[in-house]
Amino acid sequence: LFYFSNSICSWQRGRFVVRDAIVIGAGIVGATITKTLIAAGRQVLLVDSGREMAGTKPSGGHLKPSWFSGMKKAEYEPAMELLDQTWGLFSESFVIKPVMMATTVYRVDTDVVVAYPYTQGNVTSIDMLDNIPRIKYSSKKEENVEERTRLLVVAAGKWCAELLPEVFANNPVIPKRGISFRFTGTTAPFIKPWAPYKQIVAHQQGNNEIWIGDGSAILEENWTEDRTQQCLTRCQSSFKGAKLIRSITGVRPYCKTNGDPCLLSQVGKHCWVATGAGKSGTIAAGWAARRILDATN
């Protein structure tokens, strides 16, 4: 027994509703894919469990074409355009210290991404990826909710391997932990190298609020509380007297990406997985959303 429950695409078959699309993970990758699919007229259920160490919360959201090793202009330009349409892309002039040269850095406001609404739920299993994919999740209100969908996107950061172990059997997702801070005050955006390939980056996040990070990316098991203090001291040295509002820790998910900004793989007729963006989550989100849109339109 089939009938269309709305004009676009979800239908009911027997006892369960088949959703048009489900995205697991409301980090920058999953939220960007969700907003992109919705803008293209699809109906999307975005599910997230609100994991403590998610990567997007601490992210500065910065991107700069010269940082995209191996990415062609024909790929990063449409990705940046999509990010601009989806979230708005700031273009800001950063001063590189101590040489005081100016460079343009682009930025998505990750506070806006993190505030994007989602359905709270911890997905515990996914299957039937070649047929009508099925997910099961538990929320604060209900255990073992079952949903079926015509398109499933798994964008669960470092946790993708828990949901799709066979996909990551030979390509594990390796999480590297980092931290950013919010201080009171105002600043002109700047970049200040403190070791080879390591730099302090700061920008004005909001009214009387500065975002600052030192780029530390440490294997999760090697992170100690000393690290937190070292990063804080390093960042504080740029803002004598500024008050710490909060520290935000999280992990950058790394895996083999075949030279792409992140791993984006079709893992069944109706299922995709996107993770492994490492330190380039922002451009990876735009790139993956563009690819999924093109492949599913």
Ligand SMILES: Cc1cc2nc3c(=O)[nH]c(=O)nc-3n(C[C@H](O)[C@H](O)[C@H](O)COP(=O)(O)OP(=O)(O)OC[C@H]3O[C@@H](n4cnc5c(N)ncnc54)[C@H](O)[C@@H]3O)c2cc1C
């Ligand atoms: C300090 C720091 C600064 C950074 N700065 C930048 C920067 O300036 N520019 C840049 O491009 N990148 C930056 N990054 C990297 C960037 O943050 C990551 O690459 C990006 O956040 C990864 O996004 P994601 O959506 O793949 O994963 P996440 O943001 O980790 O999102 C995954 C989501 O999946 C959810 N989830 C997991 N398992 C389940 C489940 N079973 N059921 C339901 N939901 C689930 C989690 O709750 C989480 O919200 C930074 C990272 C750190 C740590």
